[in-house]
Amino acid sequence: MKTLKTLSLCALSALLFVSCGEKKKEMQEEATEAVTAVEEAVVEAVTPNIVGVAAGNDNFTTLVAAVQAAGLVETLSGEGPFTVFAPTNDAFAKLPEGTVESLLKPESKDALTGILTYHVVAGKFEAAAVIEAINTNNGSFTVETVQGGSIDLSLKDGNVMLTDAKGAMSTVVIADVAASNGVIHAIDTVVMPE
Structure with missing residues (x-):
């Protein structure tokens, strides 16, 4: 017991x-x-979100004005993640005279939204991943944009190049600008959907 x-x-x-x-x-x-x-x-x-990062950088004042005019602030401030190929002020300045002013008008909101969302890819793709994808796919990698069109990415002289639906090219001039909901790659030319 x-x-x-x-x-x-x-x-x-x-x-x-x-x-x-x-x-x-x-x-x-x-x-x-x-x-x-x-x-x-x-x-x-x-770390601010994509809109906050762009708003805090003097190279993106035209882009920020365009995002506001298109009503995309809330979308690009969302959870994401997003990869934005962000045209600099100089990129917008390359457009024909009066284009930016015309796009910022309320009646051009749909066209402006289409152009801006053509610069956005769902997911976070830092430069190393982009370069690896290009190299893995025989020198060219196509990404689908939020707008629904596609952009071809390639390398030239060590720089990531974008080729838009019309065949025009843009160069990534600053890569991997971190944001809380993704990443920004600054580009030197506005890319255009069809």
């Missing part, structure tokens, strides 16, 4: 010990998840 009581006491102790160990493990997992969530929130708070 004494042995049975001793065994019962040992079994109860072992059960409590295991239960406490499992509870401790659960608490550690919950703490790790909480720390990860806080770290992600801090990174997101520190």
Whole structure:
């Protein structure tokens, strides 16, 4: 009888010990998840989204005005991730005189939206991944844009080149500008859908 009581006491102790160990493990997992969530929130708070990054860069003032006129601020501020091939002010300046002003008018909103979303790809593709995709696919890689058209990516003299639906080309002049919801690659020419 004494042995049975001793065994019962040992079994109860072992059960409590295991239960406490499992509870401790659960608490550690919950703490790790909480720390990860806080770290992600801090990174997101520190790094602005695509619109915030563009708005904070003097090279993208025309692009930001166009995004606002097209009503795409909320979309490009969304969760994403997005890869934006962002024309610089100089890229917009290459368009025929009066084009930008015309596109910014309310009656041109649909055309402007089509052009801007042609510069956006769903997913986050940093320069290294783009270059690898180009090299893996015999020197050319086609991406589908949010607008629905496609852009061919290739390499020339070590630079990533974009060829639009009309055959015009643009060069990535600044790669991997980080944003909380994706990445921006600055380009030197506005690309156009069909």
